[in-house]
Amino acid sequence: MKNKVLITGAAGFLGSHLCDRFIAEGLEVIAMDNLITGDLKNIEHLFHLKNFSFYHHDVTKFVHVPGEVDYILHFASPASPIDYLKIPIQTLKVGSLGTHNLLGLAKEKKARILIASTSEVYGDPLVHPQSEDYYGNVNTIGPRGVYDEAKRFQESITMAYHTFHGLDTRIARIFNTYGPRMRLNDGRVIPAFMGQALRGEDLTVFGDGLQTRSFCYVDDQVEGLFRLLMSNYNLPVNIGNPEEITILDFAKEMVKLTNTHQKIVYKPLPKDDPLQRQPDITLARKILKWEPMVSRGEGMKKTFDYFKGLTKEELYRSEHKDFTAHNRL
Template sequence: MKKVLITGAAGFLGSHLCDRFINEGFFVIGMDNFITGDEKNLYHLHNHPNFQFIEHDVTEFVSIDGELDYILHFASPASPIDYLKIPIQTLKVGSLGTHNLLGLAKAKKARILIASTSEVYGDPLVHPQTENYYGNVNTIGPRGVYDEAKRFQESITMAYHRFHGLETRIVRIFNTYGPRMRLNDGRVIPAFMGQALRGEDLTIFGDGSQTRSFCYVDDQVEGIYRLLLSDYSYPVNIGNPHEISIKEFAEEIIKLTNTHQKVVYKALPVDDPLQRQPDISLAKKILNWEPKVGREEGMKITFNYFKTFSQEDLFKSEHKDFTNHIKN
């Protein structure tokens, strides 16, 4: 049985990756320090025979007993509300954490996949964004702590690949959504859906003309899985190329939720990208991958999840002993 370590395992994407690799017959070691991850995302796995959880901060030395075949490094704050609140930890997990995991991969002779992001492109001057675009990033702006952590992460990963011959993979993740997102994480979809569920007006920053491209989580996980098992060592965009303006998207949310909220406008945050759309030609060519789930279908699933499972206090009262389960 192949063994894989997934950092950030209690996060949105990390927990879905745990499920996928278990379903593919792997033994999964999940690692998280819960700085932004949520223990409830792993509750369904705490008795699974092919799952082990380790509570640990990857910015500290990482040690795993026995053989290890693969590492997926997904430990990092991923939303502005998080990395603006904990900027130092964000920089450390992208630098020290990545260094520790690359060292572990070298020691174990394991293949490692690094979770990068479309934010390496900054506020892009090229549209759509291709992997050979170097980006337009403000290194000293408030978003720089995340953008530059990820850019450094890519650089040190390629250095280990070239200097040590390490088997590396780099995925540049574009906006992804689906069940297990947090309603309060500040990203567009949970923010809009949370406001709709609370009966609040939907908040648009700027004039709403800025664009995003949303990829459903199952499609994202499929692309990541294929990339890990591929022979390609350089960055690959994984995202949905169907672009929509934030204003149009707000109207879709109001229609989906069957609510009658108004849209209110606030100032655009510093360095917020005006366009975000992946060019996925490379993923199509080397992975035979493209997204399958349409936005209408994916949004219905996501909204139903939020309606059903967003009651945090209820969950915690029902599963208050979960933390002891996964720590032991």
């Protein structure tokens, strides 16, 4: 293992946990974030360390990092429906211009780069479970297209740099991940349910609740990403938990976990919302010798305990994010 890693989107949910992991591995970590969706509170516990530094920067602008860089992990992107529907242009720019800038930096530094792609490249899948050789079913002009297509382009340009320039690249297709430091209002299932539970509100299920998701605890996700970075495999790899559950059954689990006895209420299903989501992790098991270890029950308890432990001010910060300044982009 080498010495220095640049992590973009470092103040976000997954990015901050990756910072923790690479600090624990003894590397020098350069964290970069423009704080559109990230929060410095997620990484402030690292600020006193000599081997940690933070750059407040938007990667859609030219990216310069002095000195050598051995690894780059590109995690800068809105990742939830509420975020990318509020800032659709920025979402497309960070997946295209931002990725281009970081691939150029990796080429200059002769660094290995891991790109955070997503299960959303599969769209509303016609194949189940989803394996890496499935090309997907995506509505390019639908409301989710700004995120889906940003990630699909991200994969394409990454492979172009790999084949044309010989760049050392990795592509992780990340499935639903959860854990401490998520934002309560980001529109994803787990923080939405937990926020409603903490406020004593009924749990909102969209559609009939029979659509499925597969939830991976953040510690497992970070381990899979770390192993992929350190592997010699250049094609996309699914990193997620293959244990599938319907949203309705998950809502019932949440009521039991929180012991708050909310009712479950139904609202119309959003346009292009995937009806099935389950990773085929055969490749990750084979190439990375990786599979999730944390059960949903254990991971959910840790996550709910984290949210219960937040102060009122911290809960407010987790539930409110102002995108006004970025809507002009």
